[in-house]
Amino acid sequence: MDVRAALCLLLWAVLFPAAPRAAPGVLSKGSKAGDLQDGCRDLIPCEDSGTLCIQACSPSFHGETSFVCENRTWRMFTDACANLDVQSLFQRISKQEPLPSSEGHVGGGHFPFVVPGKPTHGRPGDGAKYFGADDHGRSNCQADFSCIIPDILSSPAIPGNIADIVELLKNISLMLSEDVNRGKMQSYSKIANHILNSSVISNWAFVKDRNASSTLLDSVNLFAGKLLLRNGSENIQEHFISTKGFRIHRNASGKSFDFSMELNKTSNVSGRVVIPEEELQKLPKTSKAISIAFPTLGPIIEASRPDPVSVNGMVLSVSLPEELQHILLSFEKVNKLENVGAQCVGWHSTERRWDDKACKMKSENISSAVCMCRHRRRTFRSFSILMSPTLLRNAVLDYITCVGLGLSIFSLILCLTIETAVWHHVTRTEITYMRHFCLVNIATSLLIADILFIVAAVVHNAALNYRLCVAATFFLHLFYLAVFFWMFTLGLLILYGLLLVFFKITRSVFIVTAFVIGYGCPLVISVLTVAITEPRNGYLRSGACWLNWYETKALLAFAVPALSIVAVNLAVVVVVVVKTPRPSIGESCKSRDLSNMIRISKNVALLTPLLGLTWGFGLATVLDSHSLPFHVTFALLNAFQGFFILLFGTLLDRKTREALRKNCLSSKRECSLAKA
Numbered sequence: 035m036d037v038r039a040a041l042c043l044l045l046w047a048v049l050f051p052a053a054p055r056a057a058p059g060v061l062s063k064g065s066k067a068g069d070l071q072d073g074c075r076d077l078i079p080c081e082d083s084g085t086l087c088i089q090a091c092s093p094s095f096h097g098e099t100s101f102v103c104e105n106r107t108w109r110m111f112t113d114a115c116a117n118l119d120v121q122s123l124f125q126r127i128s129k130q131e132p133l134p135s136s137e138g139h140v141g142g143g144h145f146p147f148v149v150p151g152k153p154t155h156g157r158p159g160d161g162a163k164y165f166g167a168d169d170h171g172r173s174n175c176q177a178d179f180s181c182i183i184p185d186i187l188s189s190p191a192i193p194g195n196i197a198d199i200v201e202l203l204k205n206i207s208l209m210l211s212e213d214v215n216r217g218k219m220q221s222y223s224k225i226a227n228h229i230l231n232s233s234v235i236s237n238w239a240f241v242k243d244r245n246a247s248s249t250l251l252d253s254v255n256l257f258a259g260k261l262l263l264r265n266g267s268e269n270i271q272e273h274f275i276s277t278k279g280f281r282i283h284r285n286a287s288g289k290s291f292d293f294s295m296e297l298n299k300t301s302n303v304s305g306r307v308v309i310p311e312e313e314l315q316k317l318p319k320t321s322k323a324i325s326i327a328f329p330t331l332g333p334i335i336e337a338s339r340p341d342p343v344s345v346n347g348m349v350l351s352v353s354l355p356e357e358l359q360h361i362l363l364s365f366e367k368v369n370k371l372e373n374v375g376a377q378c379v380g381w382h383s384t385e386r387r388w389d390d391k392a393c394k395m396k397s398e399n400i401s402s403a404v405c406m407c408r409h410r411r412r413t414f415r416s417f418s419i420l421m422s423p424t425l426l427r428n429a430v431l432d433y434i435t436c437v438g439l440g441l442s443i444f445s446l447i448l449c450l451t452i453e454t455a456v457w458h459h460v461t462r463t464e465i466t467y468m469r470h471f472c473l474v475n476i477a478t479s480l481l482i483a484d485i486l487f488i489v490a491a492v493v494h495n496a497a498l499n500y501r502l503c504v505a506a507t508f509f510l511h512l513f514y515l516a517v518f519f520w521m522f523t524l525g526l527l528i529l530y531g532l533l534l535v536f537f538k539i540t541r542s543v544f545i546v547t548a549f550v551i552g553y554g555c556p557l558v559i560s561v562l563t564v565a566i567t568e569p570r571n572g573y574l575r576s577g578a579c580w581l582n583w584y585e586t587k588a589l590l591a592f593a594v595p596a597l598s599i600v601a602v603n604l605a606v607v608v609v610v611v612v613k614t615p616r617p618s619i620g621e622s623c624k625s626r627d628l629s630n631m632i633r634i635s636k637n638v639a640l641l642t643p644l645l646g647l648t649w650g651f652g653l654a655t656v657l658d659s660h661s662l663p664f665h666v667t668f669a670l671l672n673a674f675q676g677f678f679i680l681l682f683g684t685l686l687d688r689k690t691r692e693a694l695r696k697n698c699l700s701s702k703r704e705c706s707l708a709k710a
Contacts, residue, residue: 080106082103086102086111097114098115113194116194117195118189126175180217183224187224197241199225216264232298238337247335255326258351263322274296280323290307305350305365307363309358328350331348344420347419352417354409376398381416381417390574393405446480459696465531475548475552511560522551528609532610563581589653641678654668
């Protein structure tokens with residue numbers, strides 16, 4: 035290479051400095067270090083899926099980058115390359131005393147070592163001079179942290195710097211949160227705003243600490259909670275974080291925090307926190323209320339977490355006196371598609387997850403949602419709404435459900451009325467008595483379950499007490515299970531009539547046994563389900579008063595027994611088909627019993643598949659919640675179960691029709707005699 039070429043390359047490097055690039059590093063999971071030549075990205079294809087490649091950063095950055103092998107190509111996994119000297123920045127705002135450092139940990143948070151000889155971002159004192167402090171940067175730094183702002187804002191918001199800034203904010207909140215005045219809160223907000231910018235959301239996916247977004251939220255809440263309110267109120271606004279606070283007292287008519295902020299370059303989003311007047315009446319003295327709005331924190335949390343949870347509005351944090359337990363939050367939806375619903379949630383800071391028990395939906399339309407949320411502690415609580423793309427808003431479903439449930443309830447009442455009218459005519463033998471006894475309990479259980487279904491919908495839509503929703507779900511679970519266990523009792527009755535020819539049980543023994551199976555087993559299952567899952571807040575599913583599926587799989591406590599009974603009863607029908615052609619029973623009374631068994635088998639053969647299909651499609655709607663045909667089929671079958679029981683259990687039964695005809699003739703005869 036000649037001198038001119040070398041000068042050209044040098045000039046190019048000065049004018050166009052390269053972005054931080056990982057240098058070749060080491061492979062883990064048993065691969066050979068010598069396999070790397072030009073870095074992980076150049077090794078295409080890679081060998082084993084799941085293999086990690088760790089590379090050092092370029093000389094101007096400290097940290098490392100890791101890549102993971104997926105589908106025979108290297109994909110970036112984490113990027114810890116950073117060029118901020120956050121240890122120096124923290125020292126400049128903390129009385130200029132050196133911080134202890136051991137294995138990269140400073141002040142309780144993780145600060146990367148500054149490698150000797152490597153450049154740091156800015157020089158101590160430069161920012162302080164920019165804001166008018168003295169040569170040592172003491173004046174403004176300790177008063178309002180402003181001297182470190184230029185260094186922060188001029189640094190690129192790459193994943194490594196994001197992680198370091200989160201740790202810096204965490205340590206400021208833990209160690210420097212005394213007397214948080216307006217100046218400190220403004221500087222703190224500017225630092226947080228730098229990494230909350232909508233343009234850097236995608237970078238959060240490569241931050242090594244997957245809980246960094248939650249740490250940021252907790253740190254901001256902790257620091258803002260110490261904010262001193264000047265003249266009774268405060269309003270500190272940045273593009274992507276806004277803090278408001280004011281004094282509240284019991285004589286106020288109601289207070290609200292209103293936020294309208296930039297989501298990205300093309301759209302805004304709004305939110306509102308309302309403290310109801312009846313809540314303010316609980317205050318014993320004048321108190322402080324503070325709220326913070328984060329328009330981009332939802333997508334940032336989504337980018338940082340592996341679970342597919344989508345936040346559909348801004349995140350609102352609220353700090354209220356402990357006497358105030360309920361607040362109203364209004365969220366503008368980011369995604370306003372018609373088939374996208376919303377779920378009100380609170381952030382569980384300890385478990386670092388969204389808690390659907392903290393809030394209930396009060397009202398919702400296509401563009402916004404209003405949530406009623408519980409606020410039980412004096413510390414900050416954070417709330418938002420989650421996108422529910424699986425919520426199918428369809429007029430056909432609503433129509434089918436309303437009409438079908440009405441028809442089902444009417445059919446079941448008619449079924450029980452008919453059974454009462456013909457009871458003495460159709461229960462003359464032990465077998466027929468047992469059959470109709472089971473049928474009456476099946477109809478009664480389903481009638482109660484259908485009514486509870488309506489009650490559960492009303493409780494949920496009205497955002498009433500959470501315990502009412504738990505109670506409605508418990509009894510709904512109990513009586514839907516009872517329908518299946520009484521069907522199971524019918525199946526056992528068939529086996530008893532066919533296989534235990536010479537074994538007779540008394541009516542009282544049958545009734546006790548049937549009640550133990552029909553109601554006792556469902557009660558045990560329902561009690562165990564709520565006892566095991568409710569302490570972990572995993573009993574109810576989000577968006578309805580019904581059993582949870584995604585977190586605790588509580589729905590299996592219904593699906594497994596129900597579908598198992600369906601399988602057993604279908605096996606019983608097969609036994610009937612195989613057994614009845616055999617002329618093993620020749621006596622007339624036995625033939626009559628056999629005829630009754632066949633009639634019962636027909637009921638079981640018709641009703642069991644219908645019940646099984648109904649809840650089979652119900653499980654299908656959980657596994658594939660986007661399928662409108664599944665939802666429509668389930669709604670049809672579920673809403674018309676009562677009609678099926680009336681039709682196949684009562685109206686199509688020959689003995690029941692004969693008894694009805696006799697009752698009608700008897701009534702006409704009595705009417706004629708009365709006229710005569």
